[in-house]
Amino acid sequence: MHANKNFVDVVAEVDSDFSPFLKRYKDGRIERLLRSPLVEAAENPTANRGVATRDVVIDHGTSVSPRLFLPSRAAMAAGSRRFLLIVYIHGGSFCTESAFCQTYHHYATSLAASAGTLVVSME
Numbered sequence: 001m002h003a004n005k006n007f008v009d010v011v012a013e014v015d016s017d018f019s020p021f022l023k024r025y026k027d028g029r030i031e032r033l034l035r036s037p038l039v040e041a042a043e044n045p046t047a048n049r050g051v052a053t054r055d056v057v058i059d060h061g062t063s064v065s066p067r068l069f070l071p072s073r074a075a076m077a078a079g080s081r082r083f084l085l086i087v088y089i090h091g092g093s094f095c096t097e098s099a100f101c102q103t104y105h106h107y108a109t110s111l112a113a114s115a116g117t118l119v120v121s122m123e
Contacts, residue, residue: 021033069109
């Protein structure tokens with residue numbers, strides 16, 4: 001039983017502490033500490049500052065997926081023409097937060113509405 005206790009102590013032992021963002025444990029686990037609420041995509045632009053949002057899965061194995069932000073005025077103006085695309089990489093550097101979290105969702109929505117162009121926010 002004493003050996004089991006030592007195993008638990010080693011597993012729970014912090015290797016690197018990057019608080020308030022994350023902790024890395026000696027067993028290889030990573031605990032993400034900084035989290036804001038996730039926001040669901042909404043295809044109805046009237047509920048989202050005139051911007052429709054949609055999640056698209058690129059790779060099911062790795063869960064690589066962008067969230068698309070399309071303002072209605074850009075969609076109407078574009079018709080069959082091409083229009084500008086902004087690729088937004090969220091400030092969490094892919095190790096904290098999510099492209100789908102409240103902070104970055106609201107920013108990308110605002111960017112799409114202000115610029116009048118498609119914004120792609122990568123998860």
